[in-house]
Amino acid sequence: MRKKGLYLLLLALVTALLLTGCGEQTGKQEGKGTGKVGEQVNYKIIGIDPGAGLMKATDKALQEYELKDWELVEGSSAAMTAALKKAYDKKEPIIVTGWTPHWMFAKFDLKYLKDPKGIFGEAEAIHTVVRKGLKNDQPSAYAFLDKFYWEPSDMESVMMAVAEGKEPARAAAEWVAKNEAKVAKWVEGIKPVNNKKITLAYVAWDSEIASTYVVANVLEQKLGYQVELSQVEAGPMWAGVAGGDVDGMVAAWLPTTHADYYKKFEGKFEDLGPNLEGTKLGLVVPKYMEIDSIEDLK
Structure with a gap:
């Protein structure tokens, strides 16, 4: 009985340690500035039509911020908002090229990422x-x-x-x-x-x-x-x-x-x-x- 009790105690301790480790790893994946956000969105930024100035600015941002592994996906305004809605409905991570005014800010709870280097310019x-x-x-x-x-x-x-x-x-x-x-x-x-x-x-x-x-x-x-x-x-x-x-x-x-x-x-x-x-x-x-x-x- 004593051996069984020790075994159960050891098993409980191991399980607790494993759960703690998983919790820490999950926290790292969802935390700020850990680099894991790229994995969550497959290192893709959902863009619009390739001729738009917004796309050129985003290309420049990828260079200036040294985001070498990232891909700017070309498409259209409609395709971008459709992808955003799909991800938002499932509470999945997504990064898109955006502008204001736009109806998506009224429909979804969104935010701009800060741009310390000022690549996207002023208003x-x-x-x-x-x-x-x-x-x-x-x-x-x-x-x-x-x-x-x-x-x-x-x-x-x-x-x-x-x-x-x-x-x-x-x-x-x-x-x-x-x-x-x-x-x-x-x-x-x-x-x-x-x-x-x-x-x-x-x-x-x-x-x-x-x-x-x-x-x-x-x-x-x-x-x-x-x-x-x-x-x-x-x-x-x-x-x-x-x-x-x-x-x-x-x-x-x-x-x-x-x-x-x-x-x-x-x-x-x-x-x-x-x-x-x-x-x-x-x-x-x-x-x-x-x-x-x-x-x-x-």
């Missing part, structure tokens, strides 16, 4: 850019585009409606109907036209879909224009406006995201200034992940 603004000569050719459209300005909360409400399943045109129309006072200021004193055609380009970011469809709705319903929308990548969008094939866009992220395009086509377009201010770019994770900075990815 940006979204500008309205039009082709040369638009003021003379289409004075009413030019006047409205020059006045167009809204808040991040406005944009996010349209984005959320689209994310919940509404067609962009319908979401935009409903927002315009609910914000008549703001829209009235945009078109105040502007003479309507009789079914003139105007073309707007945009990139397939949720934010730019929201703003472009709202602008298109106002041009059509309040000012009498026939609007043609052209969804393209960032490079063709800028080239289209600079070359005069497109009348304008409300999707120019400056001074960082679209800096290369701005410099490349400078002098061939007219910058009407910000239509929205207070944007942000960076790497985004769910708040349940115990990580706070890009440096924690090492």
Whole structure:
């Protein structure tokens, strides 16, 4: 009986030690700055379309923070948010390229990873850019585009409606109907036209879909224009406006995201200034992940 008692005591001690070791290992895997977060996400950062300035900034961040084992996965805005939702629903770790305004911050509890090296820059603004000569050719459209300005909360409400399943045109129309006072200021004193055609380009970011469809709705319903929308990548969008094939866009992220395009086509377009201010770019994770900075990815 004494031997059996000693055996049971020894077994209990061994089990306790094993459990303690496992607990410590789990804590290390979930802790901050341990390097294990890479294993949890297979050393992958889920990105968007390869031509985006956000992707270029992320590539630079991987170099500057010496994250040699990490891979930036190219895709699209829709693919990124789908991956985020899938991981979030299961409370799994994930790192994505993100920006504000975006509906995902209203739907999910997220945070930006700190960027001590300042790779992603300070807050940006979204500008309205039009082709040369638009003021003379289409004075009413030019006047409205020059006045167009809204808040991040406005944009996010349209984005959320689209994310919940509404067609962009319908979401935009409903927002315009609910914000008549703001829209009235945009078109105040502007003479309507009789079914003139105007073309707007945009990139397939949720934010730019929201703003472009709202602008298109106002041009059509309040000012009498026939609007043609052209969804393209960032490079063709800028080239289209600079070359005069497109009348304008409300999707120019400056001074960082679209800096290369701005410099490349400078002098061939007219910058009407910000239509929205207070944007942000960076790497985004769910708040349940115990990580706070890009440096924690090492």
